[in-house]
Amino acid sequence: MLNFDADRFVKIETGAVAIAGEVRALVKKLLGEGVDRLYFMGTGGVQLLTHPAIELAGHRSRFPVAGAYPAEVVIDPPAALDKNSLVVIPSLSGTTKESLALLAFLKGRGVRTLSLTGHQDSPLAQGADHNFSNFAEDDTSSEMFYLQTLLIVLAIMAERGEFKNYDATAAELQKLPGLLVEAKAAFEGKAATLAAEIKDERYHIFTGAGSVWPEAYYYGMCILEEMQWIRTRPVHAADFFHGTLELVEPGLSVFVFKGEDAARPLAERVEAFAKRFTDKVRVLDAASVALPGISAETRRLISPVILATLLERLSAHLEVLRNHPLTTRRYYKKVEY
Known part of the structure; x- marks a missing residue:
């Protein structure tokens, strides 16, 4: 295949789905601590990659899940954004300026944060309350973010009894x-x-x-x-x-x-x-x-x-x-x- 490294691709996407168990454990912990709302807040195209997960939650769960633009949130935040919210911030580089400004804003409001990044040593990875880092680059990031945001929503639904097949689905995704x-x-x-x-x-x-x-x-x-x-x-x-x-x-x-x-x-x-x-x-x-x-x-x-x-x-x-x-x-x- 033209300009394609199959081993590299498999390694990256395997890393993306490998977080399934950790995601489930983290979600269980956060729900137990009172988290009652989820936001996905990515800058630019990566925010679009969270939309299937948002739509899935809207159709199959009663747990509030929404999306918002970081640049807009810092000047006009959602009314429900508070200490019981979890904000997921995806950023391949982990250095996106609008997302870093958002992170500082959220910290000032006591909002819990989870970053999804392609680089562990990035400021967004290091600064968020929780982080999943999996090395990726532009040509592999779409699949990665689609899968990781899907797992987050499925884990919430599973903990709430709204999705019965989390483990089986996660096992299929390993393939x-x-x-x-x-x-x-x-x-x-x-x-x-x-x-x-x-x-x-x-x-x-x-x-x-x-x-x-x-x-x-x-x-x-x-x-x-x-x-x-x-x-x-x-x-x-x-x-x-x-x-x-x-x-x-x-x-x-x-x-x-x-x-x-x-x-x-x-x-x-x-x-x-x-x-x-x-x-x-x-x-x-x-x-x-x-x-x-x-x-x-x-x-x-x-x-x-x-x-x-x-x-x-x-x-x-x-x-x-x-x-x-x-x-x-x-x-x-x-x-x-």
Whole structure:
């Protein structure tokens, strides 16, 4: 596979799911101490990677789980943010300035914090009340944060009697890193073909629903816009027919992400419509990926993980064909903002 180290990937994602037991123990302790509300507060694209876990809690738990932007929280905090809250702060570098400002703000209010980082020696890892660090880099972080935030919410639900299969699910997730490598290999040819098709296109609509909507948003904004300078329009499939449908015309590129959860019909509706008016409908379907040994129940929880791992292959080919490394930026670390 192009520019891919399978051993490195497996090591990183194995580390991501290896925290399952520690997460369960920590959650039990914190709930016992009176924690009655959970917030995910990440800066930029990493916050999008927490949204499937937030949505899962909203549909399957009565425990309050919400998301908020660090830069906004420090100037206008949620009314319920207090000493009984737990705030999870994901940051790959552990040095994100908005997240560090948030950490200082939360400490001043006596709010418990848990950081998820890719570097143990970072200030966010060292400064939070609790931390899980697992070395990762940009090309492996999406799967890592999806899985770790999922485990946190599942642990809360398990402690509350709202999810009965935590241990079995965690055991299945231990198999996932190797299976994702196989999924990447199976997708490699399609990724190369798709990259060749879109390398010169300057605009795409990205859509999806349910747990894969955040991945549609993330890939459009954080990969194509930030890392390739390609314009995108991420739109939730439920909103597609309330404005965006009028942009569909021959030659327009529409990416439709399909998951395996209850929201799948919303994406299928967009797919059926778009195919009537443009020949450039690109469908990525989590259900098409073989994951032997992973139950249907667990698959419904990891659709965004599956799509993220396929899209990494598309990105690897796209940067080569466009002669635009994913690390190239105009303004990041160059211009104060």
